[in-house]
Amino acid sequence: MTAVRSFQRKLEVFKEDLQGECANFPTVKEVQGERDQTPFVDFVDKLIVNFSKRFDSFSFGQQLTLFIQNPFLITDMRGFTQEVKQLFRLG
Known part of the structure; x- marks a missing residue:
């Protein structure tokens, strides 16, 4: 489960990066240049x-x-x- 949460956080970082400098996506920046990154952000x-x-x-x-x-x-x-009981509604 921690891998899923980590990936979700990474997606959020990628989204912010696509809206900014594209440091994690140099090829996108190279190909797109100054064009709108909205399709990538939406994806x-x-x-x-x-x-x-x-x-x-x-x-x-x-x-x-x-x-x-x-x-x-x-x-x-x-x-x-207590946590297990609450999660599985056992108590």
Whole structure:
């Protein structure tokens, strides 16, 4: 899940970059020159919306994410249990 969130953040950085200097897209800047970058910005914006629709329902709490990465990182079992109950509506 962290890879998906990281990619979503990267898309936001790319969108801002396309609206500005195109530092991450030198070829776009070279080919487009000073022309309007709006089609590229719109495409990246659609990707951001699409990823949000597909993956926002998979958002887990911090304790559960830690547990998935490494169960031994959980030190507060009460907090972890409460978070799991809330996420899965068990309690």
